[in-house]
Amino acid sequence: MANGQEEKGEVKEMTGAKWEREQALVQKILEKAPYAEGRVRRERRIEFKVPADRIRDFLMTLKENNFELMLQITVVDWLKEGEYELVYQMWSITHRTHAMVKTRIPRELDKARMPTVKDIYPVAETYERDAHDFYGVYFEGNEKMEMPWILDDAEQGLFPHRKDFDMLAYVKKKYKILDRFDENKDNYVI
Amino acid sequence: MVDWRLFEPLFEFARKRSLWIVAFCTGCGGIEMPPLMTSRYDLERFGMMPNPAPRMADLFLITGYVTPKTLKRIIITYEMQPDPKYVLAHGSCPLNGGIYWDAYNAIKHLDRYIPVDVVIAGCMPRPEAVMDGIKKLMEMIENGTADGWKRYRENYEWYKKNQDELFGEGWREREARRWIPWLMDKKKKEK
Amino acid sequence: MEMEEIDFKVAPESKIKKKPSYIKPWLGLKYLFKKPVTIKIPYEKTQIAEKYRGFHSLDWKKCIGCNFCGQICPARAIEMTWIEVDGKVEKRPHPKIDYGRCTFCQFCVDVCPTGALGFVSNYMLTTEWKDEELELFDWVPIHPDKIKEINEKFPDYRFPVAKIEFNKETKEVTYYLRDGDVFKFKILGYGLRPPAAAKPKPAKIEKKEESPS
Amino acid sequence: MVSQSELIKEARENGMELLPLDKDTYELFFGPQHMATENFSIILKMDGHRVVKAIANPGFLHRGFEKLAELRPWYTNIALLLRICVPEPDVPEAIYSMAVDELMGWEVPERAHWIRTTVLEMARVSAYLFWIMGLSFKLGVYTAGQWAAAYRERLMALFEELTGARVYHIYTIPGGVRRDIPGDKWLRQLKDTVEYIKSKLPDFDHLVFENYITFKRMEGIGVMDKKFALAEGVTGPNLRATGVPYDVRRMDPYLLYPELDFEVPVLKEGDALARALIRRYELEQDLYILEQLLEMGPPSGPYKVQDPRLKNLPRFKVPAGDAFAHVESTKGDFGAYVVSDGGNKPYRVQIRGPSIAHGIRVLEQLLVGARIADVPVILMSLDNCPPDIDR
Numbered sequence: 001m002a003n004g005q006e007e008k009g010e011v012k013e014m015t016g017a018k019w020e021r022e023q024a025l026v027q028k029i030l031e032k033a034p035y036a037e038g039r040v041r042r043e044r045r046i047e048f049k050v051p052a053d054r055i056r057d058f059l060m061t062l063k064e065n066n067f068e069l070m071l072q073i074t075v076v077d078w079l080k081e082g083e084y085e086l087v088y089q090m091w092s093i094t095h096r097t098h099a100m101v102k103t104r105i106p107r108e109l110d111k112a113r114m115p116t117v118k119d120i121y122p123v124a125e126t127y128e129r130d131a132h133d134f135y136g137v138y139f140e141g142n143e144k145m146e147m148p149w150i151l152d153d154a155e156q157g158l159f160p161h162r163k164d165f166d167m168l169a170y171v172k173k174k175y176k177i178l179d180r181f182d183e184n185k186d187n188y189v190i
Numbered sequence: 191m192v193d194w195r196l197f198e199p200l201f202e203f204a205r206k207r208s209l210w211i212v213a214f215c216t217g218c219g220g221i222e223m224p225p226l227m228t229s230r231y232d233l234e235r236f237g238m239m240p241n242p243a244p245r246m247a248d249l250f251l252i253t254g255y256v257t258p259k260t261l262k263r264i265i266i267t268y269e270m271q272p273d274p275k276y277v278l279a280h281g282s283c284p285l286n287g288g289i290y291w292d293a294y295n296a297i298k299h300l301d302r303y304i305p306v307d308v309v310i311a312g313c314m315p316r317p318e319a320v321m322d323g324i325k326k327l328m329e330m331i332e333n334g335t336a337d338g339w340k341r342y343r344e345n346y347e348w349y350k351k352n353q354d355e356l357f358g359e360g361w362r363e364r365e366a367r368r369w370i371p372w373l374m375d376k377k378k379k380e381k
Numbered sequence: 382m383e384m385e386e387i388d389f390k391v392a393p394e395s396k397i398k399k400k401p402s403y404i405k406p407w408l409g410l411k412y413l414f415k416k417p418v419t420i421k422i423p424y425e426k427t428q429i430a431e432k433y434r435g436f437h438s439l440d441w442k443k444c445i446g447c448n449f450c451g452q453i454c455p456a457r458a459i460e461m462t463w464i465e466v467d468g469k470v471e472k473r474p475h476p477k478i479d480y481g482r483c484t485f486c487q488f489c490v491d492v493c494p495t496g497a498l499g500f501v502s503n504y505m506l507t508t509e510w511k512d513e514e515l516e517l518f519d520w521v522p523i524h525p526d527k528i529k530e531i532n533e534k535f536p537d538y539r540f541p542v543a544k545i546e547f548n549k550e551t552k553e554v555t556y557y558l559r560d561g562d563v564f565k566f567k568i569l570g571y572g573l574r575p576p577a578a579a580k581p582k583p584a585k586i587e588k589k590e591e592s593p594s
Numbered sequence: 595m596v597s598q599s600e601l602i603k604e605a606r607e608n609g610m611e612l613l614p615l616d617k618d619t620y621e622l623f624f625g626p627q628h629m630a631t632e633n634f635s636i637i638l639k640m641d642g643h644r645v646v647k648a649i650a651n652p653g654f655l656h657r658g659f660e661k662l663a664e665l666r667p668w669y670t671n672i673a674l675l676l677r678i679c680v681p682e683p684d685v686p687e688a689i690y691s692m693a694v695d696e697l698m699g700w701e702v703p704e705r706a707h708w709i710r711t712t713v714l715e716m717a718r719v720s721a722y723l724f725w726i727m728g729l730s731f732k733l734g735v736y737t738a739g740q741w742a743a744a745y746r747e748r749l750m751a752l753f754e755e756l757t758g759a760r761v762y763h764i765y766t767i768p769g770g771v772r773r774d775i776p777g778d779k780w781l782r783q784l785k786d787t788v789e790y791i792k793s794k795l796p797d798f799d800h801l802v803f804e805n806y807i808t809f810k811r812m813e814g815i816g817v818m819d820k821k822f823a824l825a826e827g828v829t830g831p832n833l834r835a836t837g838v839p840y841d842v843r844r845m846d847p848y849l850l851y852p853e854l855d856f857e858v859p860v861l862k863e864g865d866a867l868a869r870a871l872i873r874r875y876e877l878e879q880d881l882y883i884l885e886q887l888l889e890m891g892p893p894s895g896p897y898k899v900q901d902p903r904l905k906n907l908p909r910f911k912v913p914a915g916d917a918f919a920h921v922e923s924t925k926g927d928f929g930a931y932v933v934s935d936g937g938n939k940p941y942r943v944q945i946r947g948p949s950i951a952h953g954i955r956v957l958e959q960l961l962v963g964a965r966i967a968d969v970p971v972i973l974m975s976l977d978n979c980p981p982d983i984d985r
Contacts, residue, residue, distance in 0.1 A: 068824045072946040096845045123827035150653035175298045214627045228743035232419045260654045286481025289456040311506035313484040369637045389844040392857035397875045401809040405800040418744045434758040452908035455670040486673035486764045
């Protein structure tokens, strides 16, 4: 019980000082990587924005600064801006901080290319395959890019998680179903 | 020459009391299988048990939604089973898509691809409901109305057409060879 | 990587580690003469929770046909249906629920503004895969009191309707309830707006309803 | 009768790739129709009974949740996303709710905190019991598996009473929970159950964790070291078995965990046995946490936030922004990244299942050199959960 209370006290102190620890960490990383923008989101959450071509340098810097785990590579498809946002989610066990490394690349399939970070974080290979399968981001240098991943043959190359993928029309074509109640209906109720 | 049809009631009686299940958890309902098989609900009282090999199994439990990738394996496994064989579909998803009614990767009407004998409602169905479905299946076997395997044999062309439409022709061969280039050490770089 | 600040309790290895034993596995034999936990299902009944999320019930008089349930439904299992009972058209559409879609999350019950839609703890519905039997999976729920009445007669948590007949031409639906009652109504159309005499086009009507949101 | 060599010759002439692949090796499809893999397939290249190469082949449970979640309202997604982790469906509920709470800026009431913590811990206990069942079935100790399944049923009954369903609870929602605790009777039952399971733990020790067969089968199998595990992004008990005391409940405290007292088990061996023992100790700690929670008692107050925006659930909107929340599940670090563009549906939901790290690359590397009989044991000791890889 004692330990828990101590930790709670520590938390309160830190929030009082406006997340001093996180500020210092962001400063430390930004000194080494001046091309990036960084900010503290809240306690234990920091965020960086990095240009796409410097992502490898930046992740190397993060690894040197004790960000040991890569949790996920999330692709967010911003249809209006015509951009993919790649969010590398990192966790540092030493600093107990979650860092989002955000970068933007164009959305067109032939331009959506990124350098792989497989040699820095080996687990990234899996995440990159995931991102490639669902969004069509090609990671150069990852040999397993062409290897079959979750999707079946029929959906390969369709990149079904992109925002402009018309799922209902595709489902109707693929499974030859009409709505059970009303055959004229083709809009989502929800 | 013995006329085996005379012994059919006896066979049905025996079939009803020793339904072996293919151990294939095809969907989320797989989580309710262990409670069913183990001490609490104990399906072994009915002479049922999960069997690792489809060659010796009679009953196929489709536990929940079915994705096309799984459906390929389901079809292969189903065809491996000896006749007579029965299929019990769990929950809403095999019937009409369930919550995945608009998902690109979930089968909507399972009956188009393999014949299903009994459906039970629920998401997911309680073990009691599954047992009720099995009881119903036993009754059907006794009446001789559980004829999914006959339907599959008679309408094989139709089922095969639907399967081929979904997966593309020659999916069995493609599936069998899919991983060979990735397993070979030399050929890996070709593709 | 060095872990400088561990300010929480870490279990010592001695507590976690075990020693292999040749004798201890035999101690399991002491359960040989204990009573088994098995519920012998056909002969014994299981008690299930009172508020188990099972099938729906609907108080037709309370239902105002607002389609909140249809909007919240993640599976789009709910379709608003215009119904005619004994020659009288119901003033508001009622939800028709498809158990081939329903996930039993009961968000529809949570959002129902008048409390017309409810749920009962019945959960068992077993049919053959035949078109006429699958009609059971698609129903306008009946009054909770009626279900309660049936449950008192047959306390086995089964679906309260034994058979549903749907005539595709006349759109007449007949419920054969388990206690022998027969209940008939006619489906006039689907959607939020009342069906016009000529051609009901629920799809377009719904689209208009949805777009301002 | 055609001889086999003739068949092979004929097939080669027709351009068919025949097994065996190379000279002495053969291809073995392990799963998805296999009791150990739970709808997950591994393609093995075998040399005799040794694995030469393994390729994990996920995707049998893929339903495209992340896409489906973009098409459903915020609240309804709870009914969808919990299907990502079938053994403990409360975890995806909790992380999604926590992320939405952060986006909304809600202060969740204390009672809801208590209930959420309790539900999460109950889910952990039931998932660990489920795991013990799986492990003992794979080791051949069927008795212990039967017990674990029976004890898990008690928790299922409690869940049923609390949430209204056995497996898919759909209980934790953004802003709190859906129903209040059914009453003191339920708390008493929970207390009894916790005591009951705790009293049965020595039996599991005797049969599974102190059994010499377990040691023979699991010791020195599938060894990971610290550096490898960190580089591969392994979390949870699998990482703790290599000597890193990483537990989200302590390192990124959420809900009531800062106030609770528990120990984080750490071992250095990193083999299958160490992973099993860590899980065994965590089960004990979870029961201890539940005891503490029951001693604390549920605080009074509302069980969900009072917000006028909740009146119209289908039109419920969340301000634009993004949030990341994660909790410690029995498999590891389970995270959700939620992006909102201000609409009534999420813009993007990404769920990070822990198995994606230890179920693909780690598994492929640990299996190399293992015997075919060890494959299920390694799979079970990693506690691989295919649905959260596939999503």
